[in-house]
Amino acid sequence: MLAGIWAVTGMALRIFWRDKHALFWGVAFPLMLMGLIGTVFGNADNLTLRTAVVLPQPSHPLADGILQALRSVAALEVTVEEEASAVAALRRGERSLVVVLPGEEAVRALAGGAAAAPVAGPAPVRVYYDESRMQVAQAGLGVIRAVVGEMNQTITQRRDVLAVEAAGVAAEPLSMFDFLLPGILAMALMQSGLMGVSAVLTGYRERLLLKRVLATPFPPAAFLAGLIARFTLTNMMQGLIVVTVGVLLFGARVVGSYLDLLALMLLGSVAFLSIGFAISSASKTAEAANTLGSAVAFPMMFLSGTFWPQELIPEGLRPLVQYLPLTPLVEAMRAVVLRGESLAAHAGGLLYLGAWALAAAVVAVWRFRWE
Amino acid sequence: MIEVKGLEKEYRGRPVVKGISFDVQPGEVVGLIGPNGAGKTTTLRMLATTLRPSRGTAIVAGYDIVQEPLQVRAHVGVLPTDPGLYGRLTAAENLRFYGQLCGLGGAALERRIDELLAWLGLAGAKHQRVDEFSKGMRQKLALARAVIHDPQVLILDEPTVGLDVLASRAVINFIQESRQAGRSVLFSSHYLLEADRVCDRVAIIVGGEICAFGTPQDVCRAVGAATLEDAFAHWVELRAGEVSRRVG
Numbered sequence: 001m002l003a004g005i006w007a008v009t010g011m012a013l014r015i016f017w018r019d020k021h022a023l024f025w026g027v028a029f030p031l032m033l034m035g036l037i038g039t040v041f042g043n044a045d046n047l048t049l050r051t052a053v054v055l056p057q058p059s060h061p062l063a064d065g066i067l068q069a070l071r072s073v074a075a076l077e078v079t080v081e082e083e084a085s086a087v088a089a090l091r092r093g094e095r096s097l098v099v100v101l102p103g104e105e106a107v108r109a110l111a112g113g114a115a116a117a118p119v120a121g122p123a124p125v126r127v128y129y130d131e132s133r134m135q136v137a138q139a140g141l142g143v144i145r146a147v148v149g150e151m152n153q154t155i156t157q158r159r160d161v162l163a164v165e166a167a168g169v170a171a172e173p174l175s176m177f178d179f180l181l182p183g184i185l186a187m188a189l190m191q192s193g194l195m196g197v198s199a200v201l202t203g204y205r206e207r208l209l210l211k212r213v214l215a216t217p218f219p220p221a222a223f224l225a226g227l228i229a230r231f232t233l234t235n236m237m238q239g240l241i242v243v244t245v246g247v248l249l250f251g252a253r254v255v256g257s258y259l260d261l262l263a264l265m266l267l268g269s270v271a272f273l274s275i276g277f278a279i280s281s282a283s284k285t286a287e288a289a290n291t292l293g294s295a296v297a298f299p300m301m302f303l304s305g306t307f308w309p310q311e312l313i314p315e316g317l318r319p320l321v322q323y324l325p326l327t328p329l330v331e332a333m334r335a336v337v338l339r340g341e342s343l344a345a346h347a348g349g350l351l352y353l354g355a356w357a358l359a360a361a362v363v364a365v366w367r368f369r370w371e
Numbered sequence: 372m373i374e375v376k377g378l379e380k381e382y383r384g385r386p387v388v389k390g391i392s393f394d395v396q397p398g399e400v401v402g403l404i405g406p407n408g409a410g411k412t413t414t415l416r417m418l419a420t421t422l423r424p425s426r427g428t429a430i431v432a433g434y435d436i437v438q439e440p441l442q443v444r445a446h447v448g449v450l451p452t453d454p455g456l457y458g459r460l461t462a463a464e465n466l467r468f469y470g471q472l473c474g475l476g477g478a479a480l481e482r483r484i485d486e487l488l489a490w491l492g493l494a495g496a497k498h499q500r501v502d503e504f505s506k507g508m509r510q511k512l513a514l515a516r517a518v519i520h521d522p523q524v525l526i527l528d529e530p531t532v533g534l535d536v537l538a539s540r541a542v543i544n545f546i547q548e549s550r551q552a553g554r555s556v557l558f559s560s561h562y563l564l565e566a567d568r569v570c571d572r573v574a575i576i577v578g579g580e581i582c583a584f585g586t587p588q589d590v591c592r593a594v595g596a597a598t599l600e601d602a603f604a605h606w607v608e609l610r611a612g613e614v615s616r617r618v619g
Binding site for chain 1: 419453460464468
């Protein structure tokens with residue numbers, strides 16, 4: 001049985017290797033995209049973000065802590081300013097970001113003080129940016145989110161919010177490629193699942209290759225297992241190529257653990273393979289599968305924060321974005337790559353992605369047709 | 372051998388095969404001949420276990436097609452109307468893959484691949500991709516695939532359709548040599564001259580029913596026809612007349 005499964009995997013790998021289109025879309029395209037976007041929008045090798053911080057009046061220890069944390073980030077050149085003049089300077093292009101820190105009352109609630117009034121949500125750290133300067137906005141928001149995320153984590157663990165330090169946050173200037181690498185990686189996994197799997201399976205079905213398997217003594221489920229192994233292997237290979245080229249050629253950095261990144265690649269691969277199987281099961285022809293796959297993949301590619309931060313996505317669409325299966329994968333990969341966060345910090349999103357994988361697998365098994 | 376017992380198939384309540392029975396002995400070639408839509412492919416697919424019968428059953432190579440489909444598949448070679456080969460794989464890779472699915476491997480499989488390719492005149496194309504093959508070459512390769520595991524029974528669905536004279540000749544030779552090797556061969560065809568030439572017995576199937584079954588001579592004699600084509604036309608017209616009388 002295992003020899004048979006490996007025979008199926010070997011056959012499918014050989015076909016993939018000889019399929020120039022599959023190789024282009026699977027390996028070359030993500031790299032080209034990363035190179036193109038990184039070069040066009042991130043033409044400065046390193047970004048220095050001139051960041052105006054607006055302190056609340058009166059200021060409070062947490063605001064001072066955040067200011068100190070922001071100052072410790074080498075990518076930021078921080079000045080303390082008034083809100084109106086800072087925003088005006090941002091509009092003139094003299095500032096990269098304006099960060100407005102929350103007032104004392106909101107912060108007391110955030111810190112969980114006994115006297116704090118209950119609040120509806122976390123205290124807002126408002127960040128102004130210039131939409132016309134994409135590279136600055138992307139990199140800047142990433143850094144600010146990292147700092148604030150770090151603060152939040154610390155606050156939930158300790159009452160003493162004054163002691164917060166921006167440890168673990170990217171301490172060197174960010175390049176556009178640092179930001180793009182996890183997004184492109186997640187996108188490549190999604191593409192392979194949604195477009196690759198459905199194209200291969202419906203193609204096999206249309207050319208009656210699946211039906212042929214039924215005429216052999218080989219168990220049909222084992223044939224599918226062989227195909228799943230093939231896609232998992234090629235996804236891992238594609239991912240490793242993207243990371244290797246991203247790091248060695250484009251100078252992207254992975255702050256966190258490579259093992260965590262590998263685990264995320266594996267989870268993303270399984271989830272999108274499962275969705276790809278569901279799509280191919282629901283589609284009668286390769287064209288229908290391609291259309292359905294594109295209809296699902298393209299909105300996710302642009303809305304899930306692959307190329308730019310979710311903050312740039314129109315307000316009205318943001319609730320939808322949170323439900324897309326690519327979103328938690330991009331968020332977790334970016335957190336590992338940019339900020340070195342652990343997977344446990346993203347357990348909720350990853351469980352949500354796992355639920356998608358399970359639901360899609362149920363649909364795939366229920367609707368699968370051999371001919 | 373094949374022993375078909377009251378095999379029936381319905382699609383959404385519409386009967387397509389209506390309780391047919393016949394047999395194919397070892398070393399015998401039986402032709403299933405009938406017009407389009409007569410139920411030939413459906414019958415062959417049920418015998419190859421890729422389609423479950425609505426009622427009835429058959430014993431193929433000693434195994435029940437309903438109860439023991441995996442064992443049936445292990446002892447049957449099937450050639451569908453579409454060869455279903457992997458275009459990006461070479462001839463040898465296609466055969467190796469299907470051989471592995473049948474549980475073969477190692478040097479024995481490699482010897483078998485060489486033997487089959489030489490037998491069908493494809494030795495020179497062993498490492499050529501199937502994408503580059505002519506229709507005739509593909510059909511020969513599909514035949515090689517059907518017998519990669521040396522099955523006792525062969526089920527061939529219109530094996531010569533769309534082939535040129537030389538390719539058809541190669542397929543007919545293949546069928547005759549399979550008979551000499553002691554295999555039971557069941558094949559469907561539109562070509563009555565071919566059936567007359569190759570088959571030990573023929574079954575004329577019209578509207579999902581077998582109208583006549585026997586040697587080509589017996590089938591002709593039964594209806595006073597001079598040729599198998601005349602006998603075939605007799606049964607098709609008779610059934611068409613019955614249908615129009617029923618409708619009328």
